[in-house]
Amino acid sequence: MLSGLVVAALVLSATPAYAADPRPGLGDPYFPSAGNEGYDVQHYDLRLSYEPTTDVLTGTATIRLTTLREMSGFYFDFWLPGRWAKVDGRDVGAAQHNGQMLVGAGGDVPAGASVTVEVGYSVSPSWTHAESPITKWRQTADGALAIAAPTMSPWWYPVNDHPSDKATYDVSISVPSGMEAISNGTLVGTEPQAGGRVAWNWSSDRPQAPHVTFLAMGQFDLRRSTTADGKPVLNAYSTALRGTAAQESVERTPEVVRFLEGKFGPYPMGEMGGLVTPFRSLPLETQTRPAYPAGAFRDGPNTYVVAHEMAHQWFGNSVSISRWSDIWLSEGFATYAQWLWSEANGEGTAREIADWTYRYYAADHEIWDVAVADPTTRYLYGAAVHERGALALQALRTEVGDEVFFRTLRTWAERKAHANATSAEFAAHAEQVAGRDLDELFRTWVFSAGKPAVATVTTTREPASFDRINRR
Ligand SMILES: [Zn+2]
Secondary structure, three states, X not given: OOOOOOXXXXXXXOXXXXXXXXXXXOOXXXXXXXXXXXXXXXXXXXXXXXXOOOOEEEEEEEEEEEEOOOXXXXXXXXXXXXXXXXXXXXXXXXXXXXXXXXXXXXXXEOOOOEEEEEEEEEEOOOOOOOOOOOOOXXXXXXXXXXXXXXXXXXXXXXXXXXXXXXXXXXXXXXXXXXXXXXOOOEEEEEEEEOOOXXXXXXXXXXEXXXXXXXXXXXXXXXXXXXXXXXXXXXXXXXXOOOOOHHHHHHOOHHHHHHHHHHHHXXXXXXXXXXXXXXXXXXXXXXXXXXEEEXXXXXXXXXXXXXXXXXXXXXXXXXXXXXXXXXXXXXXXHHHHHHHHHHHHOOOOOHHHHHHHHHHHOOOOOHHHOOEOOEOOHHHOOOOOOHHHHHXXXXXXXXXXXXXXXXXXXXXXXXXXXXXXXXXXXXXXXXXXXXXXXXXXXXXXXXOOOOOOOOOOOOOOXXXXXXXXXXXX
């Protein structure tokens, strides 16, 4: 079914007629249709305008990409109906089907070419139709949110939606004055516009994976400051929040980041902050500015969730996964950062939390049913990658000792900064730093299912931090 487009001159086909034809999907084993081959995006420039009374998002997405081979067009992941498309300033045909948009190049483009694709749209992102899954766009009483994992971006802009294609972003969102519009990166400024509106201009100059981009519009209190080493901090708290537990936690972000720098090396982003909403959801490591639900602070201040999401700025956001099955490189490391934060706060050492976690999950518990490095989509965000990923890191620490272990983490963050990585690459890196073979350790803790046998489990009581670490 073709939908929405003024010009729909192209026929979508999974089997290319000739070599230059684009093919949808990158073939990720977990999400085969996510992302698109044949090009690499350098930059997204999103000029958006949102009207909360009608829930209509009007925008132009300008995508600067480089072709990786000869291409006659470009697929993007996009659930909203486009109205027009241009390539290098010329009107071109486009068509949409099943969450994919094909933009014709208007002729064959050689490999290595720099191409600018523009797509215009104006629609309610709550729009849905027979062939689309339920939108993850969330209209709220005071605005709207585009925050969800593992895939949200195709519900608000055309995108190469796979963590292996990171790009820089400029995002401008116009909203009625009196509303706030928050996104990733640095707030460059706000611009008054005609009709009582204000454009909020955000810029992300470090490469970002699409799944950690976000948009939040509504009533927010902003708190801005600067870290001791000059990085801007911008926190946004929904005015609907009750109590001060969220503020008491998220305002400590610079302190948490300083602690993590001591373990992982320099903070890889140019700014930091947090966004807190009153809605039910999971915390998400949206780049530079994690999104927290109020529920994360329902029993009082909780800096463990801050430690987790800020650790993702190194592991997950700077060092991104190459394919979804490697997600423990993101979640296992962020969970381990919580164990380190606990250790520093005298609420249980990483070893004690590891031992307790090991005891907590009996051998027949489902978390041992999969390999950490291949958790299946079912356990993508479960304990099988979070806790077991952290257990694998504790096993490595026990094996190689603190000095080698922390050098392994720091040099990994440095070597793979703003790039992508696989589990096999991490194992090879750990072996190189340790100067010895660690095959058996990685096979046991990362590449195999089943509860590993361990020599001694010493902890007999629950560490003080355990409940707050595992509150998701
Ligand atoms: Zn996480």
